[in-house]
Structures are given as C-alpha cells and as structure tokens.
Amino acid sequence: MRIHIEGGRLLDPANNLDAKQDLFIADGKIVSIKKKPDGFDSDLQINAKDKIVLPGLVDLCARLREPGLEYKGTIQTESLAANSSGITSICCPPDTDPVIDTPAIIELIHQRSRDAERTNIYPLGALTKDLNSEHLAEMHILKQAGCVGVSNAYNAIDNAEVLRRAFEYAHSCNLTVFLYAEDHALKNNGVVHEGALSTRLGLPPIPETAETVAICRAILLAEQTQVHLHFCRLSTARGVQLIKAAQAQGLPITADVAICNLLLTEMDIADYNSDCHLQPPLRSERDRSGLIAGINDGTITAVCSDHQPHDVDAKAAPFSLTESGASTIEHLLPLMMHLVNREELKLEKAISLLTSQPANILSIDKGSLEEGKDADVCIFDNEESTSIDKDNLLSIGKNTPFNGWETQGAVSHTLLNGRVVFDRSEFK
Amino acid sequence: MSDAIDIDQLLSEMTEATQTHCNANGYDNPLMIGIQRGGAWVANRLHQSLKLAEPLGELNIAFYRDDFSTLGLHPEVSPSKLPAELNNRHIILVDDVLYTGRTIRAAMNEIFDYGRPASITLVVMIDRCGRQLPIQADVVGKTMTLNTGEHVKLSGPEPLTLSFDNVEGTET
Amino acid sequence: MTGNIIQLDNNGNLKHFLSTEGLSQSLLQSILDHAESFAGVGERAVKKIPLLRGKTIANLFFEPSTRTRTTFELAAKRLSADILNLNISTSATSKGETLSDTLHTLEAMHCDMFVVRHANSGAAHYIATQVAPHISVINAGDGRHAHPTQAMLDMFTIRRHKKSFENLRVAIVGDILHSRVARSEIHALNTLGVLETRIIAPHTLVPKGVEDLGVQVYNDMDTGLEGIDVIMMLRLQKERMRGALLPSEQEYFQRYGLTSERLAIAKPDAIVMHPGPINRGVEISSEVADGEQSVILQQVSHGIAIRMAVMAMTMGRSNDDMENTE
Numbered sequence: 043m044r045i046h047i048e049g050g051r052l053l054d055p056a057n058n059l060d061a062k063q064d065l066f067i068a069d070g071k072i073v074s075i076k077k078k079p080d081g082f083d084s085d086l087q088i089n090a091k092d093k094i095v096l097p098g099l100v101d102l103c104a105r106l107r108e109p110g111l112e113y114k115g116t117i118q119t120e121s122l123a124a125n126s127s128g129i130t131s132i133c134c135p136p137d138t139d140p141v142i143d144t145p146a147i148i149e150l151i152h153q154r155s156r157d158a159e160r161t162n163i164y165p166l167g168a169l170t171k172d173l174n175s176e177h178l179a180e181m182h183i184l185k186q187a188g189c190v191g192v193s194n195a196y197n198a199i200d201n202a203e204v205l206r207r208a209f210e211y212a213h214s215c216n217l218t219v220f221l222y223a224e225d226h227a228l229k230n231n232g233v234v235h236e237g238a239l240s241t242r243l244g245l246p247p248i249p250e251t252a253e254t255v256a257i258c259r260a261i262l263l264a265e266q267t268q269v270h271l272h273f274c275r276l277s278t279a280r281g282v283q284l285i286k287a288a289q290a291q292g293l294p295i296t297a298d299v300a301i302c303n304l305l306l307t308e309m310d311i312a313d314y315n316s317d318c319h320l321q322p323p324l325r326s327e328r329d330r331s332g333l334i335a336g337i338n339d340g341t342i343t344a345v346c347s348d349h350q351p352h353d354v355d356a357k358a359a360p361f362s363l364t365e366s367g368a369s370t371i372e373h374l375l376p377l378m379m380h381l382v383n384r385e386e387l388k389l390e391k392a393i394s395l396l397t398s399q400p401a402n403i404l405s406i407d408k409g410s411l412e413e414g415k416d417a418d419v420c421i422f423d424n425e426e427s428t429s430i431d432k433d434n435l436l437s438i439g440k441n442t443p444f445n446g447w448e449t450q451g452a453v454s455h456t457l458l459n460g461r462v463v464f465d466r467s468e469f470k
Numbered sequence: 471m472s473d474a475i476d477i478d479q480l481l482s483e484m485t486e487a488t489q490t491h492c493n494a495n496g497y498d499n500p501l502m503i504g505i506q507r508g509g510a511w512v513a514n515r516l517h518q519s520l521k522l523a524e525p526l527g528e529l530n531i532a533f534y535r536d537d538f539s540t541l542g543l544h545p546e547v548s549p550s551k552l553p554a555e556l557n558n559r560h561i562i563l564v565d566d567v568l569y570t571g572r573t574i575r576a577a578m579n580e581i582f583d584y585g586r587p588a589s590i591t592l593v594v595m596i597d598r599c600g601r602q603l604p605i606q607a608d609v610v611g612k613t614m615t616l617n618t619g620e621h622v623k624l625s626g627p628e629p630l631t632l633s634f635d636n637v638e639g640t641e642t
Numbered sequence: 643m644t645g646n647i648i649q650l651d652n653n654g655n656l657k658h659f660l661s662t663e664g665l666s667q668s669l670l671q672s673i674l675d676h677a678e679s680f681a682g683v684g685e686r687a688v689k690k691i692p693l694l695r696g697k698t699i700a701n702l703f704f705e706p707s708t709r710t711r712t713t714f715e716l717a718a719k720r721l722s723a724d725i726l727n728l729n730i731s732t733s734a735t736s737k738g739e740t741l742s743d744t745l746h747t748l749e750a751m752h753c754d755m756f757v758v759r760h761a762n763s764g765a766a767h768y769i770a771t772q773v774a775p776h777i778s779v780i781n782a783g784d785g786r787h788a789h790p791t792q793a794m795l796d797m798f799t800i801r802r803h804k805k806s807f808e809n810l811r812v813a814i815v816g817d818i819l820h821s822r823v824a825r826s827e828i829h830a831l832n833t834l835g836v837l838e839t840r841i842i843a844p845h846t847l848v849p850k851g852v853e854d855l856g857v858q859v860y861n862d863m864d865t866g867l868e869g870i871d872v873i874m875m876l877r878l879q880k881e882r883m884r885g886a887l888l889p890s891e892q893e894y895f896q897r898y899g900l901t902s903e904r905l906a907i908a909k910p911d912a913i914v915m916h917p918g919p920i921n922r923g924v925e926i927s928s929e930v931a932d933g934e935q936s937v938i939l940q941q942v943s944h945g946i947a948i949r950m951a952v953m954a955m956t957m958g959r960s961n962d963d964m965e966n967t968e
Contacts, residue, residue, distance in 0.1 A: 360768045532679075533679075534692060
C-alpha cells in the first residue's frame, strides 16, 4: 500500500520540522518527506490541505480494561477510540486482572493488540508481585517478554525498605520505574482535594501532602539508588517544584500529567459530579496553573489521557462510593489543542508532549516523522470542531467530565504502519 | 351593587339575628370563632356588639383545605387561636362569604380535632349560593345569586367593605 | 453554586430539601414561619391534620438513627401521611442491589417522598437526581455534608428565644470536621444574617478552608465565648479518641467542655444548644445541660414542627409546576 499525504503542514517537534510538505508512505514505512520518490505510484492520496500532519500520538497511560474488566472496555473498542484522537501507541499500567506480573498476560495483551490492528500497546510490568507491595515481581522476565517499564500502579508501597529494594532491582534490570506518588496514610480514604470544596461538600479530603510527601520520599530513594524514576500523574504545584529541584540536581527523573488536571479543577465537581471523581483528584486553580508552568519550564515532559472507561453503575452512586477515573482517550488531542488555543501552551510544545517526549520516556522508537520509520501518522483538521457528547462516544466508558464542551479542531485520519485505521468521514 | 350594601346596618341586623337564634335555642355563653381572615373580621365586630365575655377564637383552615394537592401550602399561614376548651360548648362559627361550603367543611373538621362541641351555629355575612356540600347558615346577613365568574370579596379589617368583580377565582 | 437549582422548582418553591446552602433568607424564614403554625398541632386533643392524607412517605435510612427517624415519622403521621420505614443497610444493598434499583422499586410502590439518611456525603443529592419528577427528597443527614432539618430546628429555637438573627453572635463548639450539623448551621446562620458565626475547636477538628463558609475560627474556648448570644455544642463521637485527632475525653473536656464557669464568659442571656444525644462530662457538664440557659429539650420538640413544615412545603406545590417539569 502506497499513500501520498498531500499539501499538509508537517509538524514534528522531534526533528524541528514545521513546514508545508508532502509525506510518502510505502509498505508501512515513511519513505520520503517533501520529495516524491522516483517511480512512486500512490494507491491512496490523502488531501491534507489546511490540515496538520503529526506523528501518531503516544499515550503514556490508558487503561484499556483488558484483561479482566471487559464490560468497561476492550482493547478493540478502546483502541478505536484512541485512533479517533490520533493515538497509535499506548502504554498501559499493570493493574489489569490478572495483574501484569507474568509473561502470559503480556503475550495475551500483545495478541489482542495484533488482532485489533489499531495501536501499538506497550505494557508496564508489575513492580511487586500481584502489586502487593511486599515481594518484587520478576522484572527481568517481564522485560524479556516486552515490558517497557515497571510500576505499582495505584498501590502505594508503604514500606520504604521495599521501595528502596524495588528501585535498586529495577535499576539493575535497566527498567524505568513509573511511580504514582501518593501516601496511603495521608490520603486516608479521601476522594477530593482538601480545601474549601471538600469542606463545603463534606467529602473526605486528600491533602496536598499525600502527593508531596510521597514525592520527597521517592526522590531521596532515587538519589540513593540512581534508578530512572518517572512520576505519573502529578496533581500539585508543590509536587512540580520538588521534582524540578531534583532534576536540577541531575537526577534521572521525569514526570507526566493527565489531561484532566490541566483543564479542570475541584470547582468542576460542583454538586457531586461523579465524572469528576479522579485519582489523583482535581485540585485548585493554583495547582492547575502550577502544572502548566511545570510543562512550560520542562519539568513535566508528557501529557497522557489517563483513560479509565467505566460502566454506568460505577459512576451511579453517591460520590465517595463511585469509582474514580475518566473516559478521555478520544479527546486527548482536541483538548490539548484547546490549551493551545487558550494560549496556555505553544503548539509545538503541546505536540511534543504527546509524541516524541512520551516516546523518550518509554524508550520506544515512536513519536516522530522520519524516513525509514513506521508510518504512524495523525492528520488534524483545525477547521472541524469537536463537540463532546457523553452519549456519543466510541469508548464503552461514557464517563467524560467534558460533556458539553466544544473545542476547535478534530482528527481527520489516523494511520498505523502505513494503513488508515481511522477516517472521520466514515463516522459522519 | 356594592354601594347598595350598608355594612354597619348589615352587622347590626346580624347581631340581632344571632342573639335571637341563641336565645331561642338556649345557647348560654356561646364561644365565637371566626375563620381567617374575612370571617375573623366579621366575628370581631359581632363579638363586640354581642358583648361576649370570652375572647374571640380564630381558625386557620389552611391545613384542612381539600385543594392542598393542587394549590399547595398557603404562603401566609398564621396559626389557629382557640382561647378555651371546646368540649360541650356552643360554638358560633363566623365567615364572611358562604359559597360552595367547602371552607365550612374544613373548619368543622378542624373544630372537631380540638374537641367535641355541644353545637355549632353558622353565621355568614353573604350567602352567594352555589353550594356543593349540604351546608347551610343559621344566620345570613344578605343572600344574593352570583354567576360562576362573578366574585364577592370582603376587605378589611378597617373599614370593612364589600366589592364585586368578574375575575375567575376560587371560593373565598 | 448550583446547589439551589435542584432544590427549587420552576416557581422557586421548595421541591427537595437537601441543604441549607443556597436557599434565600426569605425561604428559610418561611420554613420557620410554617413551623410556627405547625407547632400548635402537637398541643391539641387530636394531634393530627389531614394535609398529607393519602400521601406515602418512605424513610430510607441507610445509616441507623432511631431519634431522627422517629421525629420524621411523627411529623409525617401528624400530617396524616402513610409512612414506610426502610432500613436499607440490612436489606437491599447487601444483596448486591444498586441504589438506583432500590429507588425504582420504591417508586413502583407509589411513594411521594423519600426521607434519606446516608453515611456518604451527597447521597441525598444523588437520589434527588434519580427519582421521578413528582417525588420530593428530604435529606435527614448525609455523611459530613448536611443535616438541614436539624439546622432549621436549631434556627427555630434561636428565633423563639432571640426574636431576630441580626445582632447575634453564635459559637459552634466541637467536632466541626465530621459534623454535617455544623455545616448546615453555618449556612443557615449566615443566610439568616447573624452578626458573627464562630467555630471553636482544636485544629484537628477544623476542616481546611472552613473560613470560606463565613466563620471565624477560635482554638481557645475562653476567648471564643466572649460576647456570645448562642452556644451550639456538637456531639463528640467516642471513636474520635481512637485515632490521632484527640488524646482523651478528659483533656477534651478540660479544653472545650462547656461548664458553668465557661458559660459565664458568654452573654448573661446566652442560650445553650446541643443536637443530642449528649455526652455528659465530655462536651458539656450536667449542670449546664440541665441548667436554666439550656434549651436542649425544646430543640427536640421543635424538630417535629420543622419536619412537618418542610414536608408540607415540598409536597404542597401547585400542580401546574409539576406539569411543567414533567
């Protein structure tokens, strides 16, 4: 299959590329940029005039719910939702059921991913066996089987000795640890940010220190063990500052943030909107702008969807009894562009946070447009608009906190390995 | 039509008729109760002219209305004030306008929730006819026949005036 | 805030009573006015009026509470409504039935009102969003969030003693952190226009950002009580001593217990309130609880009138509005 993407604005921050150029694809690879190769005879021509041509996006965290929770989502359904937002590579955390702590589960995920033929899926392996926070998982075996990193997902490791050894062992396997920083005791079964809103609504609060204390502890252990540490889903401005200081010290530490925490605050919970029940919680406007600042000063280098589709019952209960998480994967790019349109982020920065930089964190050869590379491409049409309607999502999970939002621009095409996996005109 | 009615004249006729009614039936020391608001104004005047010893009672029938489910709770409710025990007393119940009879039904229900009176005498200033319940007054100031759309309304407490209009409305 | 939107119908009448927050001063005053007229019903030979005859009210108690349930039951019976008592914590939810299933089952039984008590904040609000349009929901306490009928009976008690709210200084003393009563009282007091609302408690029992609700925070009881007209004590749950919130009952009583000596710091005509049940010797001394300035027993009897008022107001809305909302 030969594809000629014609007349688009090619934007690839990894290669400092921003120019109106054509893209030529053959046999799943990018064969040429700008110049038509000799004898190139396209089977498909895509008119990208007035559109932006981007590398396929890399989502650093999405729960596809398979295996174990297929009633909330499957690799097939959620990959299609991802494609509609230009995503071609997905990193998924190990808290599936069963947990990703054996090669068999990784093989299962890879198999499902090959069947779906929509995205590249990169699983994280468990840091501790069954995420029990006590015994180390077989990290080397998991790496051999295809894990790109290790994580304990939402399960906090209370015992600092276990955390230290886990860091040391992961480091000796040359694996990055993806740590969700939250102190279990300080969280104290909280469900919303501690502040005026938690007090007004009478909801159990999560103090800022639940995150910052856990970050401090992890930084000190990272300093001691020299592990590559990636902080997942920052939510506090103070946490960003702590990580910035550690990076300035030269520690190999990176961090990401979920799209919801860049656009929403605790005020969006209003009167117990359970679609805004997230983990980490939506925090104050001061925190939100601190996270934006952390992106702009380079402390945070990736934005992920943190996609967590849910069945209706999971969100239909009094707030504290609902499950946390939002269905966000199919709006990741339009929502990022919303931040660009609001002039909180520069376009090039926004794209790098979704492409080359998360690819770097995962050490995968994705997220850029170069000759010879896999032809994973996203075409974004700025003239279209995206109106987010809860009842009209591709994802099985209808739990979007952005219901009713209107944003400028929409993905028109997504290509994986030189094959069109999403074409918006088919969905109209 | 309204200027044809002399309120003071009407009240003095009603006083006399009430006195006669009580004497004829042997009602000694009756207890007078006015239905809020217009009935209480009329009762107040009768109470003075009859020189009754005990204070006047006032009945708020808002809690006993049969149109609660359609009209809702009346916004200005002041509680019923009954000065004495009702058991075995002769009651003179006073209202301004008698129409369908539903107000009197509600008032009697409420009276019986306070106790069991020996008798109830109904005194009204205007009987405008159009009864929907088998209720009649013992003393009537003036009887008149009004059409459905027409309305008679007592304003007060000082001075008491009667007015008539054609606005669609519910029973006073 | 959207809090008032769900509580009111299109005509601005009370449809659900979920929280004292977001309701206007005139609406709160009219609850008190209605309660005043219902108060007399309990003093009559027949303690019953036919206002809600033929209506069915379901007491949905997901969290046990004999006292509150009984006052709602009595209020409903005085209004001639039929009442169902359902203790849900022991029936439906343990069989895996969801809350929505339970609600729809009750709707099928043609209930007109749900009185809801739940251990989780926002439960009554959630239920109000789920029920059919003709059903009213009254919050009888949800988590730490709100207990609006308790707050209104307290306001009723204050108004009977102090006539107007305008020049009052009110102190709420004790476990604000876990108290839905305190939150509802704070909103009601501020809406009714008191001069000052203070809360008096150690830092461990003061929720973060409580100043935003319009209160002054005092850690010291003696300073906090100066010039106070109304002292509202809160109940201290014994289990608070087990965690790291407080060292002991003795120490709490020494710092925050209301004794005669402390009461003397407040204005001479200050009244003392408590939502009950009282822990004598923990938050209040027996001498004060049973003393002349205590209005604790009056609060209990006012509870019935307030609940009658709220039930009558939410159920007695004109029909045309309900047609509009359906």
